[in-house]
Amino acid sequence: xxxxxxxxxxxxxxxxxxxxxxxxxxxxxxxxxxxxxxxxxxxxxxxxxxxxxxxxxxxxxxxxxxxxxxxxxxxxxxxxxxxxxxxxxxxxxxxxxxxxxxxxxxxxxxxxx
Numbered sequence: 001x002x003x004x005x006x007x008x009x010x011x012x013x014x015x016x017x018x019x020x021x022x023x024x025x026x027x028x029x030x031x032x033x034x035x036x037x038x039x040x041x042x043x044x045x046x047x048x049x050x051x052x053x054x055x056x057x058x059x060x061x062x063x064x065x066x067x068x069x070x071x072x073x074x075x076x077x078x079x080x081x082x083x084x085x086x087x088x089x090x091x092x093x094x095x096x097x098x099x100x101x102x103x104x105x106x107x108x109x110x111x112x113x
Contacts, residue, residue: 004076004083007047007110011036013073013089019065020046028054030103032085034074046113053106055082060101068101075099076108083108 011017011034020033029052036045051057060068068087075090076083084096085103096102 001078003110004078004108007112008074008076011045011047013075014047015071015073017070017073019068019070021062021065022059025050028052028105030054030057030059032103048111048113049076049085050109050111051083051085051103051105052108055104055106057103058099058101059103082106 014034014036017034017036020035023031023033025031029050031048031050034047034049035043038044072088075086075088075095077091077093077096079093082093083105084093086096086099087101088095088099090096090099096104
């Protein structure tokens with residue numbers, strides 16, 4: 001969680017960033033790609049978060065991701081050895097389950113480009 005918290009802090013919880021895509025690798029694995037842009041809309045940083053051993057999810061189609069309101073950013077929480085990823089600001093798995101888009105998985109890995 002230390003790496004995750006550092007990442008969220010570094011990018012201000014991805015407030016006003018963009019979820020570029022959600023790629024399905026297998027039935028239990030997905031990669032969420034987030035992009036931080038400058039004021040002109042140019043990509044500055046690309047972050048890929050791979051979720052492994054997904055237990056539950058509510059995923060939106062890639063065609064609507066660019067229209068998601070990212071003003072509140074994202075949340076990544078850990079409870080009972082599960083990671084929860086969700087749109088919006090929250091600190092508990094309850095928030096994750098109530099988000100318009102979420103992923104709950106046993107393991108995650110992060111790659112910054």
